[in-house]
Amino acid sequence: MKKEISNPTMKDVAKEAGVALGTVSKVVNGLPVGDSYRIRVEEAIQKLNYQVNSYAQGLRASKSHTAVLLIPNTEEPFYASLAYHINLALLKQNYHMLLCSTDYDSNAEQEYITMARQHKVDGIIGLTYNPDLVIHENIPFVSIDRCIGSHVPCVSCDNFAGGQLAAEKLADLGCKNVAFLRKGSSISNEPNKRKAGFENGCLARGLQYETKIMGDDEPYEAFEQFLESHIVDGRLSFDGIFCVTDGLAYFVLKMLRKLNQRVPEDVQVIGFDGIHFFRDIDYVCSTIVQPIPDIAKMCVRLLLDETMQEKSSLICLPVTYAYGGTTLKG
Amino acid sequence: MKKEISNPTMKDVAKEAGVALGTVSKVVNGLPVGDSYRIRVEEAIQKLNYQVNSYAQGLRASKSHTAVLLIPNTEEPFYASLAYHINLALLKQNYHMLLCSTDYDSNAEQEYITMARQHKVDGIIGLTYNPDLVIHENIPFVSIDRCIGSHVPCVSCDNFAGGQLAAEKLADLGCKNVAFLRKGSSISNEPNKRKAGFENGCLARGLQYETKIMGDDEPYEAFEQFLESHIVDGRLSFDGIFCVTDGLAYFVLKMLRKLNQRVPEDVQVIGFDGIHFFRDIDYVCSTIVQPIPDIAKMCVRLLLDETMQEKSSLICLPVTYAYGGTTLKG
DNA sequence: TTGTATGCGTTATCAT
DNA sequence: ATGATAACGCATACAA
Numbered sequence A, B: 001m002k003k004e005i006s007n008p009t010m011k012d013v014a015k016e017a018g019v020a021l022g023t024v025s026k027v028v029n030g031l032p033v034g035d036s037y038r039i040r041v042e043e044a045i046q047k048l049n050y051q052v053n054s055y056a057q058g059l060r061a062s063k064s065h066t067a068v069l070l071i072p073n074t075e076e077p078f079y080a081s082l083a084y085h086i087n088l089a090l091l092k093q094n095y096h097m098l099l100c101s102t103d104y105d106s107n108a109e110q111e112y113i114t115m116a117r118q119h120k121v122d123g124i125i126g127l128t129y130n131p132d133l134v135i136h137e138n139i140p141f142v143s144i145d146r147c148i149g150s151h152v153p154c155v156s157c158d159n160f161a162g163g164q165l166a167a168e169k170l171a172d173l174g175c176k177n178v179a180f181l182r183k184g185s186s187i188s189n190e191p192n193k194r195k196a197g198f199e200n201g202c203l204a205r206g207l208q209y210e211t212k213i214m215g216d217d218e219p220y221e222a223f224e225q226f227l228e229s230h231i232v233d234g235r236l237s238f239d240g241i242f243c244v245t246d247g248l249a250y251f252v253l254k255m256l257r258k259l260n261q262r263v264p265e266d267v268q269v270i271g272f273d274g275i276h277f278f279r280d281i282d283y284v285c286s287t288i289v290q291p292i293p294d295i296a297k298m299c300v301r302l303l304l305d306e307t308m309q310e311k312s313s314l315i316c317l318p319v320t321y322a323y324g325g326t327t328l329k330g
Numbered sequence C: 001t002t003g004t005a006t007g008c009g010t011t012a013t014c015a016t
Numbered sequence D: 001a002t003g004a005t006a007a008c009g010c011a012t013a014c015a016a
Helices: A010-017 A021-028 A035-048 A054-061 A077-092 A106-118 A159-172 A190-204 A221-229 A246-258 A292-304 B010-017 B021-028 B035-048 B054-061 B077-092 B106-118 B159-172 B190-204 B221-229 B246-258 B292-304
Strands: A066-071 A096-101 A123-126 A141-144 A154-157 A177-183 A208-214 A240-243 A268-273 A287-289 A314-317 A320-322 B066-071 B096-101 B123-126 B141-144 B154-157 B177-183 B208-214 B240-243 B268-273 B287-289 B314-317 B320-322
Touching: A010 A021, A010 A035, A021 A035, A054 B054, A066 A077, A066 A106, A077 A096, A077 A246, A077 A292, A077 B077, A077 B096, A096 A106, A096 B077, A106 A123, A123 A292, A141 A292, A154 A159, A154 A190, A154 A292, A159 A190, A159 A240, A159 A268, A159 A287, A159 A314, A159 A320, A177 A190, A177 A246, A190 A208, A208 A221, A221 A246, A240 A246, A246 A268, A292 A314, B010 B021, B010 B035, B021 B035, B066 B077, B066 B106, B077 B096, B077 B246, B077 B292, B096 B106, B106 B123, B123 B292, B141 B292, B154 B159, B154 B190, B154 B292, B159 B190, B159 B240, B159 B268, B159 B287, B159 B314, B159 B320, B177 B190, B177 B246, B190 B208, B208 B221, B221 B246, B240 B246, B246 B268, B292 B314
Parallel strands: A066 A096, A066 A123, A123 A141, A141 A154, A154 A314, A177 A208, A177 A240, A240 A268, A268 A287, B066 B096, B066 B123, B123 B141, B141 B154, B154 B314, B177 B208, B177 B240, B240 B268, B268 B287
Antiparallel strands: A096 B096, A287 A320, B287 B320
């Protein structure tokens, strides 16, 4: 009666094959076994449709071949792409990935870390916002876009260089008076360096610039008022805008259209992230491209490769500029 | 030496609290225990920072509180949103979600099912394409957008009604001669009903229509040739286009722009899915909206609620029309 | 080389 | 109400 519902175990296989339990285990794990035995065991496995129980394996090995990904959601394109590439990189190493959408909730972030410990996962990759996040020392953690502590490696793109690059591009393309737009996250994280890099680049190239930083809770529409207030005689006083993300650039482009400003003739726009919808080869806008597949691979490597554990605590991967129709063609 | 690295176990807690193992277990699981014992155990748990080992739990209960999501990727917006909402729905039920990006690969889809069995997951939610997918009877499976067999419940939006709705909308908005565009997936799945629904709607409303179905491997650009060939004296012979997905609509809109056709004045476009980028409230285009959160919830409910197991094998959730700037305002 | 016995951490049964 | 013990399925050290 019982066996009807429960799956076959190694014991069942052993009985079926007429060998001992240990022999089956060896066959399953590819350890040397006499050929005649191996064949009988393999036949029994086929016949019973046996599958190892990874919970028993995990219990014994106290290793689960599983990692947790902490990420706000998979709806915003940058997160979605990151989740995809991390998932692939982990699967390639035969690791499974537990997805935990945190929705920017600090409590959720902390709870999922507790959950991860209970699940005895081998590591956590987290793009988190909780400023007080407690990370247990005995579970490997790789942070994305935010430095958490010296014992937690952080991976991000080179945000500062990205900001510089945006300024240089705008300068190269003839801009004289530019703006930096960003929605402010109160927490200190790596993407914040985009502003500093941009300012640095503007200064180096003698570009006039103005920055506008909105609060987290202010609506995107507030940017519209800002832009509107800089229109004199129907003409925007900026000839270039650097938006902290492609998402913001998407909004800004819509607003500029509404304000009858031509892009890129009147004003050029550069975003950040390198988003393209529907896996299109076209970008949403001209943009500073994050190397998302490389970031993903680096996170996984850092997490799983013991020898990398002691390495530098912040790894910045190079960014590139991509033309996306909202700047003049170089 | 050993205890330095391994986490504390119930035994350690019992020793620390000076009680028996079983007592600790009861406290952890909220079973009745004498108050004085409970307090001592709770203190010990705090002190040792004890966490239950879910692998041992899983081994004993042969239940993992984990489900697998099989999905092509999390980069395409529809999949991304589905993954997010399913993740939330599962987490709300205290279930964990193993994400498996299949990349449309039939072998991968099958392998992940095997993996799922080894992991003794409690169920699988799958949006799959493998026509020969073998689904083991003894693991609950819920399919999205494709009917696999009578023992596998399928959840999708009402694709046929969506097609009808698109035709009706175009008719209401004054179209006389419309087109249906789709990239053909060779497999038979629910979204294919959009075409039939659309044709049905066109016939009911006396709308002239033409359909163009590209092969899976043909490039999107082939649509451009199709459209171009229907331009006479600079004017497109269609005044309405129904695209099988918002992704296709996105491309078509770009092409129409290139062909100097004004949207929605010259030609109106309706897509399908209800995608909005960057969690924007704006849609990519006027579209038939799939109730993604409801689909997600229904999948989870079907998977976890035993009483629903025997229910109907195809559940169609209602769609709605949303204005997205590519049709005339009703 | 093959077989046996033990323990991983938890829960549930059964005496106490 | 509490405490000892067996069992879940697997891997391995050790004995044959």
